[in-house]
């Protein structure tokens with residue numbers, strides 16, 4: 001698929017068919033993640049591939065807005081070693097988006113479940129909930145979980161309305177771009 005077609009047609013998918021994602025495709029998703037740029041090329045990521053139904057169900061309870069993980073056959077938990085990079089958030093975000101774009105190109109749907117800065121309940125962060133469930137060491141921070149699978153919902157592609165020229169300036173902030 002042409003790159004800009006991928007960009008326009010990728011939409012968040014939160015309902016999935018009951019069909020596993022083949023191992024070859026999981027490998028392609030990881031390839032996309034590892035092709036990400038990172039600050040000083042430090043590559044601080046660690047990706048946790050989840051294909052265990054019980055774990056997926058438990059992750060779907062990490063916070064509000066994670067429920068779609070209960071029907072996903074696959075999730076990739078995106079973590080990074082904060083002791084190795086002060087900009088691990090940016091590094092991990094780029095990797096997560098690479099995974100989402102690659103998923104769409106491979107005929108899969110995906111959605112991003114934000115974990116960092118979100119709460120599981122009043123007393124526990126979503127990050128601690130995921131950390132305990134998956135035995136993640138303390139120096140690794142959890143950015144997000146990408147839920148992935150064959151889509152059970154269809155959404156229209158993004159159109160030209162996504163382009164907001166008022167959010168672009170030319171030479172100094174607020175000066176019209178065109």
Ligand SMILES: Cc1cc2nc3c(=O)[nH]c(=O)nc-3n(C[C@H](O)[C@H](O)[C@H](O)COP(=O)(O)O)c2cc1C
Pocket residue numbers: 010011012013014064065066111112113114
């Ligand atoms: C940083 C970030 C956090 C997000 N968190 C969630 C989330 O917790 N749950 C969810 O269902 N979608 C989440 N999303 C997906 C957005 O809701 C979605 O990308 C946005 O509504 C645009 O829709 P589209 O992906 O179909 O273009 C998140 C996206 C980003 C970039």
